[in-house]
Amino acid sequence: MTHTLTPTADLATDIEDVARLLTPDGERIADPELDRWVADVDAATLRGLYRDMVLLRRIDTEGVALQRQGQLGLWPPCQGQEATQIGTARALRADDFAFPSYRETGVVYARGGKPADFVLAWRGEEHSTYNPYDINTATQQIIIGAQALHAVGYAMGVQRDGTDQVSVAYFGDGASSQGDVNEAMVFASSFRAPVVFVCTNNQWAISEPVTVQAKFPIAGRAPGFGIPSMRVDGNDVLACFAAMRWALDNARRGNGPAFIEAVTYRMGPHTTSDDPTRYRDKEEVEKWRRRDPIARVEALLRSRGEFDEAFVASVEADADALAAAVREAAMTAKTRDPLTVLDNVYAEPHSGLAEQRERFSAYLDGFAPAAEGV
Template structure:
């Protein structure tokens, strides 16, 4: 499936949702899309409940992260509320041996890949450089530098080619990052070498305070074909559509047909990060417009219509969310800050003279503060 819609200028951020492929409408009703549906024919009520549970757990992690930052326990947090369907749907289409390259907002991707409660908070708390071992869950460290992870993913994908396996590399970035040179350069390399790389653009309508309609006059999915990369534009608040799109992309990659591009049209309900005040640049009516298209609520509505959502299931999900939320809080509140000198540990896998020099300089600096506590 390639992008076939007419490329017309994008509308305002609060109405640009019609020209997308979807399988679940905002009210929870099923949408007839044969091309998309063929990729999710195996998804029954049980699998749909699993996707719902995943999204609920991710929302709970996100809620705890915001609360912990507001309480001074974390230095920063990048909320993902509203984007759960994009993250869960696409990540669930990956195999364990595939490699994911997320940005700083892909809490759901990290959850699906196997990140543990402490992995979501210790880096944001400043206790460690990175929490999980990337090779333990085949997921790179969340990237702060905008768009850099796309180059990393394509490089890894080119390595996959040389290994002769059928793995794929999937990279996640936002609409703002799509304007970065790194993303465009990554697409050049991916296309030129036919690398098994998948670009997932979470178009959440805002690059901090810059609306997508200002930086992208046409749908972002339209850029990829210019690089020779087939693309698909889907409803990013529809977990089934996101699952289907990623299966389409992974199938192409595993068959040796090269890279694919997915634009998931979604919305960032919260601030860009907890240091941001979105009320200064967004209208509350716009936010409410998107709240009514909540990705979790629409799956619940669909499950209820099929008789697959009852009080027992709701209670089990709520209990799992409570336990996960408690574990995330415990990981943050129970963290023990290491001596400052240890910030230089684990920077390199092997001894390095440059680090030795930095360590000596930093230790001398720290020694200059000795006795200050006693003086106070």
């Protein structure tokens, strides 16, 4: 199943050559490839998706604020990408396994992450703030594209276990140029592994526009590996939900991998150490602001009489409570002894790790003790 990819004057950034169910104004439109995958979506489901996106944006806003206040070392904003993350993650089954990149805060949230899980790793307190097997979500990957190989390896294991689980690799448009992602697609195709590749094309790989690395829509690469693909409006949560259902069904039926390119936009900086005003103009940002994923679902719900004051108040209260819990988790975090950074690296004792511990301990002993009360 491939949404038609036709050459245009601006191939990689054409935001109209996508599968879509909601226009930027919130109008529900038909798409023969997607409609059947959302036939059961009712008002309650739409309100749930709206709530998820609002809460995700609030987590993201809190993360940026905490970093600016010196409470976090770094934060990778995801404003503008809520529909891609929530739409795809909410389509997953509980036993499916997600392999997110560092920016997929929404995937961790949708899979059951707790307030502390969003901030403690960025504060430097933990390697991973949740047990991956508690929420079937791997630790967010910093190394660009590495999680694609992990996802395919997991999917190949699932094949040998004889279950119908599916694994999902999330990565950005920049990672699509990494060898790891392409090698993962080779293995996935060759072994018909039950894995879904979700490429979040947010137009910028740090400070490089997608047109530097892609002269044709990224979804067009997948068929070259023998993988069916779909290019969707990444600011349309309903289209993302439908596309993921299609991809998951394809994998569960033994047809192998599928590829989704979600065309969206990173409204903020690459991370809080970045200044996007140095490489992109205000007009581009404002154009995408008018395509806000949350606003279009609100418009749809209002048009159907499903967006009343009580609902708004409940979502705002939930967002306030979650933001307060995230902030408390960061502000009350207890920094552990530096040597604990070497704990739980291996399941069994390891001579190399013991040597590292000894050398690190000697290094720490070289510092004068802090004066009492300082």
